[in-house]
Amino acid sequence: MSKTFYRIGQIVPSSNTTMETEVPALLRSREAVAPERFTFHSSRMRMHKVTKEELVAMNREGLRCAAELADARMDVMSTACLVAIMAMGPGYHRTVEKELEGVVRENHCDAAVMTSAGALIEGLHIMGARRISLMAPYMKPLTRLVVEYIESEGIEVVDALSFEIPDNLDVGRRDPMQLIEDVRKLNISNVDVVVASACVQMQSLPAIEAIQSAIGIPVTSTAVCTTRRMLDKLGLDARIPGGGALLTAQFASSLSSAAA
Template identity: 25%
Template sequence: MEAFPTINQTDLQLEFDDRPLPKRVGLVILATDHTTEPDFQRMVASSNIGLYTSRIPYANPTTPENLRRMLHPMREGAWMILPDEELNAICYSCTSASVVIGDDEVERALQQAKPNVPVVTPTRAAVKGLQAFGAKKISILTPYTIETSKPMATYFSAKGFDIANFTCFGLDDDRQMARINTQSLITAARETIASDADTLFISCTALRAASVAAEIEQAIGKPVVTSNLATAWATLRICGEHSLRPELGSLMAQPMANW
């Protein structure tokens, strides 16, 4: 049997950075989410910005009633992200739930766990993105059922947008939404964009639309705002990152008004 080695504790004077990475972004996502983390790793994460994720319980089908049930779990999820440490921003990654719960209520819940941290919802980010393009009349494309799409239409109308047309796929499982291939999203955008719409908004953080936003813009000849693209864009601007990255979609070359 080998003798246990002697372990020596060094007296070397260590130096410590304030943070492992300069900026910290928290993500509160659904347990069933396939898309937000890959999108944020691609668009937001860098040697300057770290991503820290918490998953919260969610059960399909995607209905207004099930979406509202996430209010209390999202608060718990936020508490689990780097407890007692500051964040630069925290994002709640569910567009339809942000509508039925309300941006302000989501913000209150997350700030109970992370006081004074800017809270980014996909809906509020989408509004900022549409405003950055000066959009007045918009087309909306969602994967949801008509029942879940109705509050979305009400939300954007209340924000002052004229909805030229609203198209949904009729799906009620976010895992199925995540499996829609990107070519189908490009085709759907081309076929559903209204000729008189200024901008297309593609809702749902489960959709992989952000990964092909530039291709969709080329196909329809208009700016595109998607849930994850808008959330990533707003998060970057809040974190003081203003570099232009139009290859990710023209929104990533736009400034953002105060959050």
């Protein structure tokens, strides 16, 4: 008999209020059209201000969080902070994933382990993105690090908007529908994909389909990519209504090759 219930684990910054809403919202939408059911579980790392110093300190807590989630026998677990990983330098998500997986296996859990940073890169590759533009809440120096990280993975960033919100709670309070207006300031000439939120805390899910319709270009976000990769890791169909192009039949055929 095939598995029907899955436990979703996230390693979340203590001030993050978005990944525990957007990822469940997407998977609840999937429950309306598919038989699988999901429960959601988190462990938190302390962080208030989105500065490199706080991000470095927060990263040290990730292994503790992975062990805690392993105790509850997750089926898949992911970090829920993109910039904390990308600020550490190119390719760092692979290092983090290996370290987290080591802790998870030591604690006798078989969960698939991933990062939101890696999920964004992988999601963009699934979409065949070579040129993108993105929006982010970070201060400009942190946005530059994110841009450099993405470009180190072979994806050109044509333009990036920085909203320069230092307090992580304020990032989570930003009206996602404002992105529909913000995208008008973004250079999207000849890009393959627009990333509505290159941040797991900046809400974007309610606006993704509207932006996509307005600009005629595939639109995604870090939360959407994280959800997609969770489903890939679980070997489940990744089509979900309302989540933008990555969660449609257009890119569903990439599931088997991307599942590793």
